[in-house]
Amino acid sequence: MAVAISAEGVRPAAAWGAVLSMALCVAMLIASEFMPVSLLTPMAEGLRATEGQTGQAISISGLFAVAASLFITTAAGKLNRKWVLVAMTALMLASLVLVAAAPNFAVLMIGRALLGICIGGFWALATAVIMRLVPERDVPKALALMYGGQAIAAAFAAPIGSYLGGMFGWRAVFWALTPIVALNLVWHMIALPSLPARQPQDFRAMLDLLKRPYFLRGLIASMLSWGSAFTMFTYLRPFLEQVTGVAVTMLSILLLVLGLAGFVGTWASGRFVRGNVAPLLKLPALLMGGCTLGLLLLGKSIVAAALFLAVWGAMNTAMSVIWMTWMSQNAEDAPEAAGSLMVAAIQSSILLGAVAGGLLLDHLSISATFIGSIVLAGAGIALIGSGRGLLKP
Template identity: 85%
Template sequence: MTQAAFPADTTLQPAAAWGAVLSMALSVAMLIASEFMPVSLLTPMAEGLGATQGQTGQAISISGLFAVAASLLISTAAGKLNRKWVLVAMTGLMLLSLVLVAAAPNFAVLMIGRALLGLCIGGFWALATAVIMRLVPEGDVPRALALMYGGQAIAAAFAAPIGSYLGDLIGWRAVFWALTPVVAVNLIWHVVALPSLPARQRQDFRTMFGLLKRPHFLTGLIAAMLSWGSAFTMFTYLRPFLEGVTGASVTVLSVLLLALGCAGFVGTWACGRFLKGDVAPLLRLPALIMGACTLGLVFLGASPIAAGLFLALWGAMNTAISVIWMTWMSQNVDDAPEAAGSLMVAAIQTSILLGAVVGGLLLDGLSIQATFIGSVILAGAATLLIGNGRRLLNPNDRHERGENHDHL
């Protein structure tokens, strides 16, 4: 694969900066915990703010809406700013958001705090893969991505069950307050660990439109949207399902969410260990397996044991999906990683937004089972579109990949 447009940055980054990668992993953990904490606290937040569960679920969709805007604008708005300080600013914005959410006197202030979080989410994720590609040598990119998304596994493993448990003991506001000192430490770590990352070639909307004209990238973008849309149509409303269908108490709910989260470590470990060369055959696995697990919950979710097994498998794929798709992006759009990252994050956040909106409408208008069936339909569409994954590969590199599967 050619690296002509973005040559190795040997002068600025002569060796792998694993400390910086770890600081980004902590950012991922805090972003995921902050963004999806309302999932584990949906019921008490709705009661405390005088809103329905479907309305409170929009606290996730509003962050997604602003994340879409930020992801599309960040590479242009940041211009020639050093990417290190852009990431520091995004972390500071996350800290402000958490303070607003924790102190929110009403639903409107809560939504403002969540909107600010969305700006942080969009800005960070749009730049994250491109930054990782500069922090480590090309051959270490999949491992570095897996390490960074290990932060997602940590958040999924502990944030939801701890949030659910502590929310019952000390209240949902105290749970959000508890995240603020960790984000403050992460802010300092960024300043210390991240090397200087001067902006390279400035990328604007013309670069993004140019990427959308590439059939393999556009198809992959749509497939990714369907995959994430399926995941978060289900995940946003998981607590109402476990409470209403499985009959889970707060303790059982916390155990089930812990099983889901801990399985995420398996997903990231497997990606870091086995993701080599051509990623095409793996692209359909997340949608296929997560959709099957959601369907299994619809039919067998009344059993806590069955629910736990399905959620564990779902959780492993929930972390693997990010590593798999971002590795695909790094391999197939390496000449414009920031623009590609912006479009990928915009697509994913749009899917999360629509998943939360549609899922909430189905929940309030029909039933939780209808929400989960909607998730299964989206997963099936993603699986069919991806096929064997070959159409999602850069046509200029297909021959090379066929000859050299040890490219990474």
């Protein structure tokens, strides 16, 4: 890749290598975090647990990610950011090994807890680190490269995991990720420049944001939107198996449709999300909740399921752009504090969705899980309203 030019002259190409290394880390984080979605049934059978219990492997990573996102910038305040990111990647590698070799459910949960720390810590620091790797004018390009790793993982991790899990077993899928993460760890150490700590984040900045009614309402609304999404998404495989009646091959195809649609959502949101974002805030909950309702009513048809999953997948990627744009427009005076709160809110939503959906699945049915998702979407839509109440005065 070409080197970046700054006012001081030629910036070392290693900075772009560091950006690409972070993009690979993002891809591995997303793949590791959500791989259990595509492997839920075989993992439950292999660990002698229910599907609802195994779904908590996602909720536990969310719980620890919430804590890490809030505390990592303070706890690591004086540490070089390069070595904090290296440590986060090492935790991801340890997590994958524990999950792949887990002899029981308890070890699986320990592995997933380590992954949660990595997720929360990485995302809390990622944008600030990117801003130090390239000149200011190249920051959007660098962020696009990093989030490209998220789009790729969202598109291909679930279908490939489902397909390979059917051929070789779910443990082999997690083992297959370990050499890639090990390579990423070495790449971090080589490509990332020294990043001495700057001013540590102050918890008072986060508390001040939470005292702003419009920001607190927006944070809760975003949590309801993501909570609705993950109540459905975490238990999508049981629905497609039990209601739509698909086998592993068709399941992988449907998950690929969902993932590929995410590229459409990324393109559309990048082109059309600008200016006044208020009218767009309820769009994710409205469309994704509607798709979940459509699956409940027409999900026995593979064609209908594919169409609803395509729309859901496109809106899923657009949701991040919409809500992060809202954050940047309404907390521009405290972006780092707002970023930590948003990461914590999103991970709390993953926790909420996986726990609520699992309880409904185990005690009632997969239909009850999807109804729970629709209820959360409705609550989010009601809270957002026109969106004007979520904007700063």
